Amino acid sequence: xxxxxxxxxxxxxxxxxxxxxxxxxxxxxxxxxxxxxxxxxxxxxxxxxxxxxxxxxxxxxxxxxxxxxxxxxxxxxxxxxxxxxxxxxxxxxxxxxxxxxxxxxxxxxxxxxxxxxxxxxxxxxxxxxxxxxxxxxxxxxxxxxxxxxxxxxxxxxxxxxxxxxxxxxxxxxxxxxxxxxxxxxxxxxxxxxxxxxxxxxxxxxxxxxxxxxxxxxxxxxxxxxxxxxxxxxxxxxxxxx
Amino acid sequence: xxxxxxxxxxxxxxxxxxxxxxxxxxxxxxxxxxxxxxxxxxxxxxxxxxxxxxxxxxxxxxxxxxxxxxxxxxxxxxxxxxxxxxxxxxxxxxxxxxxxxxxxxxxxxxxxxxxxxxxxxxxxxxxxxxxxxxxxxxxxxxxxxxxxxxxxxxxxxxxxxxxxxxxxxxxxxxxxxxxxxxxxxxxxxxxxxxxxxxxxxxxxxxxxxxxxxxxxxxxxxxxxxxxxxxxxxxxxxxxxxxxxxxxxxxxxxxxxxxxxxxxxxxxxxxxxxxxxxxxxxxxxxxx
Numbered sequence: 001x002x003x004x005x006x007x008x009x010x011x012x013x014x015x016x017x018x019x020x021x022x023x024x025x026x027x028x029x030x031x032x033x034x035x036x037x038x039x040x041x042x043x044x045x046x047x048x049x050x051x052x053x054x055x056x057x058x059x060x061x062x063x064x065x066x067x068x069x070x071x072x073x074x075x076x077x078x079x080x081x082x083x084x085x086x087x088x089x090x091x092x093x094x095x096x097x098x099x100x101x102x103x104x105x106x107x108x109x110x111x112x113x114x115x116x117x118x119x120x121x122x123x124x125x126x127x128x129x130x131x132x133x134x135x136x137x138x139x140x141x142x143x144x145x146x147x148x149x150x151x152x153x154x155x156x157x158x159x160x161x162x163x164x165x166x167x168x169x170x171x172x173x174x175x176x177x178x179x180x181x182x183x184x185x186x187x188x189x190x191x192x193x194x195x196x197x198x199x200x201x202x203x204x205x206x207x208x209x210x211x212x213x214x215x216x217x218x219x220x221x222x223x224x225x226x227x228x229x230x231x232x233x234x235x236x237x238x239x240x241x
Numbered sequence: 242x243x244x245x246x247x248x249x250x251x252x253x254x255x256x257x258x259x260x261x262x263x264x265x266x267x268x269x270x271x272x273x274x275x276x277x278x279x280x281x282x283x284x285x286x287x288x289x290x291x292x293x294x295x296x297x298x299x300x301x302x303x304x305x306x307x308x309x310x311x312x313x314x315x316x317x318x319x320x321x322x323x324x325x326x327x328x329x330x331x332x333x334x335x336x337x338x339x340x341x342x343x344x345x346x347x348x349x350x351x352x353x354x355x356x357x358x359x360x361x362x363x364x365x366x367x368x369x370x371x372x373x374x375x376x377x378x379x380x381x382x383x384x385x386x387x388x389x390x391x392x393x394x395x396x397x398x399x400x401x402x403x404x405x406x407x408x409x410x411x412x413x414x415x416x417x418x419x420x421x422x423x424x425x426x427x428x429x430x431x432x433x434x435x436x437x438x439x440x441x442x443x444x445x446x447x448x449x450x451x452x453x454x455x456x457x458x459x460x461x462x463x464x465x466x467x468x469x470x471x472x473x474x475x476x477x478x479x480x481x482x483x484x485x486x487x488x489x490x491x492x493x494x495x496x497x498x499x500x501x502x503x504x505x506x507x508x509x510x511x512x513x514x515x516x517x518x519x520x521x522x523x524x525x526x527x528x
Contacts, residue, residue: 050421076423090414093407101411104404106423111404154423 001064003028003189004049004080004158009058011048011213018044020213022058026158031180031190033204033221035197037233041213042193043085046160049191050082051075062158076106079157083150083164085193087143091136095127095146098135099153106154118153124179125149140167148179158189165196177202197225209233242375247497248490249376255469255489256386257451259482260444261462262469263392264437266481269470271409271433272328274335278343280463282438285346286312286445287454291359301361301446309442316438320431328430343459350456361449385447392440393482400478409433461504468511474521483523487514 002025011019018041026032036042047053049060051072059068067075081102090098096118103114122128125145130138135146144164151159161180165173173196180203184190194200200207200221207224209217211233217224224230265279276282286308293304323342327334369380400406412419412429420426448454448462469488473480488507495506514522 052417052421071425072417072420073423073425076421082421084418088415088418090411090418092414093410097407097410100404101407101419101424102422105408105411105419108423114404150422 001028002026002061003030003063004191005061005064006049007059007061009045009048009060010056011044011053012056018213019048019055022210022213022215024208024215024218026189026191029184029187029189030206031184031192031204033200033207034191034193034210035195035200035207035230036210040210042210043162044213045210046082046162046191046193049075049160050080073105076154077108079155080160081106081151081154081156081158082160083144083147083162085163085166087140087147089135089138089143089146089150091134093135094132095122095135095138095142095149096131098146098150102150102153103155106156109155114153117155121149121152124182125152126175141172144168148176152183156188158191159183161190161192161194163193163195165194165199168196173199201225244494244497246376247493249378250382251490251493252486253378253382253386253489254493255482255486256382256389257444257447257485258465258469258488259389259485260385260392260440260447261466262473262481262485263389263396263478264440264444265463265466266470266475266478267396267440268433268437270476271413272430273332273413274324274328275332275339276437277336277339277463278346278459279339279441279466280459280461281343281346281350282312282441282459283445283448283462283466284454284456284459285350286438286442287361287449288350288354288359289442290361290446290449291354294361301363301450302366305443305446308446309439312442312445313435313439316434316436316441317431319438320434321427324434325427325430347456347459354456356455356457358453358455359449360453361446363450367450381447381450385451388443388447389482389485392443393478396436396440397478405432465507468507471521472511472514474524476525477521477523480521480523480525484521487522 005025007023009019009022022045034042048055051070055068059066062078062080099118099122100114103109103117109117122131125148127145127149148164165176168176177199192200192204204221207221208215209224209230217227217229261283265276268274268276289311290301290304290308293299293307294301324335324338327338366380370377400409408424408429412424412426416426465488469484470481472487473484487510491510492503492507496503
């Protein structure tokens with residue numbers, strides 16, 4: 001059974017349609033890549049899935065349960081966590097506390113368990129050394145790592161990653177791919193929006209392409225990347241892909 | 242020696258003002274809500290204590306066991322049922338609603354208890370005192386000050402050392418992201434208001450034991466509370482205690498010069514500090 005399933009999801013801001021009859025699903029343990037040009041509605045789609053924005057129509061199911069009307073906090077506790085393209089840490093709290101909030105509230109852990117989980121995740125994401133630093137004063141790379149760490153501390157069943165590889169060096173990108181692959185090995189299902197296509201291809205099982213809020217292609221990653229629609233859309237950004 | 246005595250009495254009075262202010266500071270810190278009804282909620286707590294202590298024949302200090310949870314539950318319900326509906330990017334709607342609430346509480350108290358001044362009778366402890374050389378300290382003021390210190394220390398510990406405190410800080414920092422971390426904003430806000438009114442209940446009972454009160458007594462308590470918060474610096478709980486102490490000392494020294502100057506002296510010191518240090522004496526570093 002699909003762990004996350006969108007059917008006929010629609011959203012418009014006035015005359016601008018940002019999600020147009022979107023239907024796709026994510027299997028348990030699967031990693032799904034999402035590509036598409038800037039402004040295609042990829043991040044909006046995450047906002048709809050996590051409940052930051054209400055949908056205009058259609059349904060969203062998590063493990064078969066209709067979560068379309070659930071508030072964001074409940075979706076998080078049910079196992080949906082995301083990272084943001086532009087990192088959004090709690091600036092007045094330390095790195096550890098940022099992770100701790102996710103572990104106690106999102107994953108619903110007790111204090112001791114939460115602490116152990118946070119330390120483990122911060123270690124794996126290379127942030128342990130800075131655990132007591134205020135999140136407001138971090139570098140971009142550290143903020144990106146914190147995004148991932150915080151999402152992991154919510155113990156998600158489905159992890160939504162939004163352009164987490166953007167702006168990283170080749171070396172950093174490699175270690176990120178390793179981290180994500182290790183996460184997958186623990187059974188977490190992943191949806192990953194990314195422009196850094198080679199990073200995406202190193203992880204995902206399947207790819208969907210979104211343009212103007214519509215899903216225009218879906219399938220095996222290599223085949224999709226070689227298809228004509230994608231080549232046309234991506235001609236401009238293929239150089240850095 | 243009279244002056245030293247006045248300063249000490251003022252500092253102890255500051256403990257009461259810090260209790261007025263702590264609840265105000267807490268909800269402003271967590272949800273940017275300016276609670277105009279705070280003073281009236283303090284007075285309401287005093288009346289709840291009056292009814293409880295007279296009805297059950299309890300000492301008002303013992304009645305706290307009932308008044309504190311009652312006010313906390315009232316705070317949670319108030320936030321969930323009314324105030325949460327007004328929360329958003331705009332500060333004005335909740336401000337207006339609490340202003341209306343203030344009017345409602347005053348008039349409901351007027352209907353229920355009449356305009357006659359009331360007082361909580363705590364028995365011999367009210368007049369008990371201890372002598373330290375030439376200085377005589379009332380047991381009640383010392384008790385109130387000690388409770389204020391304990392409350393501030395407890396809140397500080399809660400904010401920085403517990404899961405609930407971190408939930409408060411995360412929500413205060415970024416409400417939208419906090420919800421994506423599984424925090425139910427409506428519930429967190431409800432808990433913050435419950436905690437605020439639990440502290441308010443303490444303040445109300447101590448106020449009622451110290452002086453007589455009537456349904457219109459809330460407004461000046463609100464102002465003392467605001468002054469203590471602002472003198473101390475927004476978002477700094479220990480600063481709020483400091484602010485209360487400074488306000489208390491200013492008032493007792495003013496009263497020493499001329500009994501009519503008590504309140505005026507407090508306001509003047511507040512204005513002076515606002516003019517020199519607009520962010521308060523101890524503003525939070527990361528604020």
